[in-house]
Amino acid sequence: MLDGLGDRMERLGRSAAAGMAEFGLGAVLLAQVMFWIVAGPRRAQPVRLEATFERCMEVGIMAVPIITLMSVTIGMMLAIQGIYSLRIFGAEEQVVLGVGMSVVREFGPLITGILVAGRTGSSLAARIGTMRISQEIDALSVMGINPVRFIVAPALIAMVVMVPILTFWSSIVMLTGAGWYISLDLGMSAGAYIDRLTEVVRVGDVMHGLGKSTLFGVLITLVGVINGAMVSGSAEGVGKMTTRSVVLSICAIIVTDMIFAFLATRS
Amino acid sequence: MTHAAAETSSRYRPSAADLATASPMIEIRDLVTHYGKREILHGINIEVRQGEIMVIMGGSGSGKSTLLNALLGLLRPTSGSIRILGQDLNAITDIERTKLRQKMGVAFQGGALFSSLNVLENIMLPLKEHTRLDRNTMRIMARMKMQVVSLAGFENLMPAELSGGMIKRAALARAIVMDPRILFCDEPSAGLDPVVSSAIDDLILTLREAMDMSIVVVTHELESAFKIADRICVLDKGHILTIGTVDEVRHSPNEHIQNLLNRRAEPEILDPDEYLRWLTAVNQ
Numbered sequence: 001m002l003d004g005l006g007d008r009m010e011r012l013g014r015s016a017a018a019g020m021a022e023f024g025l026g027a028v029l030l031a032q033v034m035f036w037i038v039a040g041p042r043r044a045q046p047v048r049l050e051a052t053f054e055r056c057m058e059v060g061i062m063a064v065p066i067i068t069l070m071s072v073t074i075g076m077m078l079a080i081q082g083i084y085s086l087r088i089f090g091a092e093e094q095v096v097l098g099v100g101m102s103v104v105r106e107f108g109p110l111i112t113g114i115l116v117a118g119r120t121g122s123s124l125a126a127r128i129g130t131m132r133i134s135q136e137i138d139a140l141s142v143m144g145i146n147p148v149r150f151i152v153a154p155a156l157i158a159m160v161v162m163v164p165i166l167t168f169w170s171s172i173v174m175l176t177g178a179g180w181y182i183s184l185d186l187g188m189s190a191g192a193y194i195d196r197l198t199e200v201v202r203v204g205d206v207m208h209g210l211g212k213s214t215l216f217g218v219l220i221t222l223v224g225v226i227n228g229a230m231v232s233g234s235a236e237g238v239g240k241m242t243t244r245s246v247v248l249s250i251c252a253i254i255v256t257d258m259i260f261a262f263l264a265t266r267s
Numbered sequence: 268m269t270h271a272a273a274e275t276s277s278r279y280r281p282s283a284a285d286l287a288t289a290s291p292m293i294e295i296r297d298l299v300t301h302y303g304k305r306e307i308l309h310g311i312n313i314e315v316r317q318g319e320i321m322v323i324m325g326g327s328g329s330g331k332s333t334l335l336n337a338l339l340g341l342l343r344p345t346s347g348s349i350r351i352l353g354q355d356l357n358a359i360t361d362i363e364r365t366k367l368r369q370k371m372g373v374a375f376q377g378g379a380l381f382s383s384l385n386v387l388e389n390i391m392l393p394l395k396e397h398t399r400l401d402r403n404t405m406r407i408m409a410r411m412k413m414q415v416v417s418l419a420g421f422e423n424l425m426p427a428e429l430s431g432g433m434i435k436r437a438a439l440a441r442a443i444v445m446d447p448r449i450l451f452c453d454e455p456s457a458g459l460d461p462v463v464s465s466a467i468d469d470l471i472l473t474l475r476e477a478m479d480m481s482i483v484v485v486t487h488e489l490e491s492a493f494k495i496a497d498r499i500c501v502l503d504k505g506h507i508l509t510i511g512t513v514d515e516v517r518h519s520p521n522e523h524i525q526n527l528l529n530r531r532a533e534p535e536i537l538d539p540d541e542y543l544r545w546l547t548a549v550n551q
């Protein structure tokens with residue numbers, strides 16, 4: 001009985017230690033990417049612009065359709081729910097305040113983050129995992145091509161650039177979707193809706209959302225890369241680590257978001 | 268076998284005396300490596316000289332890949348030293364190691380071609396990363412290597428569209444595109460039909476002749492080993508059984524080696540008590 005408990009405690013301890021080790025790995029990886037961005041050109045081994053551009057297309061442009069679709073839907077959902085709740089107090093005119101704030105500060109970054117984690121984070125983990133088991137990563141190393149510079153840096157740069165842009169786009173589309181429903185339901189004109197929005201949403205709120213989404217981009221990349229790099233053995237390992245990377249990065253995003261919300265509403 | 272011997276004799280082969288005076292390209296001293304707590308290689312000593320083809324042989328699990336990984340700097344040894352072109356692989360700076368690696372070419376067992384690049388781009392990649400040549404020059408150089416491995420005309424295929432033999436040849440082309448001083452090949456002819464396999468052996472001999480490379484080949488295939496090797500190193504359970512010329516190895520009195528050469532399974536000698544304990548053990 002106690003034996004089993006000790007065993008379980010030990011396993012828990014070990015997985016906690018492994019978790020911390022992964023955290024450390026993320027920090028090291030981030031530092032290495034920074035190093036290559038700064039020192040790469042001086043060593044005649046710059047981070048390739050071409051590859052970075054390609055990643056940007058893949059992370060950003062290709063994600064626009066799905067993000068647009070989801071954002072319109074969620075914008076309308078927020079408006080419907082907002083009007084329904086506020087009607088209890090006869091305050092449905094205030095729906096713009098609720099929708100505006102929550103979209104720009106929370107829903108835009110969160111939905112974009114989750115979609116990017118599902119699309120790009122998973123494909124990053126799968127790509128790196130596959131490259132590991134096919135010895136492509138080893139091949140890079142022995143060719144004197146640093147894998148962090150060659151693969152991770154372009155991916156990270158692309159995420160840091162594109163996720164905030166996608167978030168901005170997502171927020172605008174959500175607000176449009178919400179505005180469309182509000183004008184239908186409450187008969188508010190487009191002009192009045194926009195006027196009201198610019199009144200309640202400050203630049204600070206927008207920056208809060210965009211700053212947060214940059215962090216999400218970094219988290220998704222690091223989680224994807226680390227899980228991909230931990231793949232060992234066979235193709236089955238790739239599938240397992242890909243799933244793990246999506247679950248972990250979505251968890252990381254939501255927890256970070258909660259911490260941000262807490263801190264930001266304090267100050 | 269006699270046929271193969273007649274064929275090889277027509278090729279250039281440095282004499283033992285020549286090799287003995289040639290400068291050492293790889294020096295492995297007392298190499299010990301671990302995976303976790305398990306010791307895999309137990310004190311390996313090998314020297315490979317300029318222009319020499321060294322074949323590493325051994326049964327499955329004997330540590331061939333482990334040795335190769337250590338030589339490539341992918342696995343840090345626990346103790347001992349590996350000097351390549353006079354530089355200690357594990358004591359030099361990153362920058363020096365990158366420079367050194369440009370003088371080494373590696374053809375991995377599975378090819379390890381980048382699946383997102385076509386054949387030509389794969390072969391051009393080391394040039395693109397390490398030289399300042401313009402694109403056309405790089406393309407011409409890569410095409411010349413493709414010619415060497417008889418892959419001309421397949422530039423635009425993706426790795427997924429290649430056959431097993433073509434993948435190995437493309438990997439070889441990529442390994443030699445920087446004109447390395449040392450070439451490493453992991454199982455270059457495993458799983459290929461005899462004709463293609465023999466063509467790859469010829470290719471390795473041609474590379475040595477044309478560029479005076481030192482070549483380290485890991486292989487299972489006896490015939491291929493006898494055809495290309497200047498010296499053969501036989502590994503067993505992380506120890507070196509012997510290093511010697513093809514004839515020395517072929518006529519070695521060592522029982523393990525003869526078993527390996529005659530494809531005889533090693534008789535398993537087991538202590539009855541230990542066997543019983545293993546059989547009835549609960550864990551694992």
Ligand SMILES: Nc1ncnc2c1ncn2[C@@H]1O[C@H](COP(=O)(O)OP(=O)(O)OP(=O)(O)O)[C@@H](O)[C@H]1O
Pocket residue numbers: 302303307325326327328329330331332333334
């Ligand atoms: N990544 C690893 N982690 C732990 N142990 C390993 C690892 N790779 C190999 N080993 C162990 O090291 C020993 C030597 O393996 P190695 O791959 O070097 O053999 P090999 O001679 O290349 O065999 P094969 O001809 O089958 O490829 C084996 O006992 C194996 O179990």
Ligand SMILES: [Mg+2]
Pocket residue numbers: 331332333
């Ligand atoms: Mg092996």
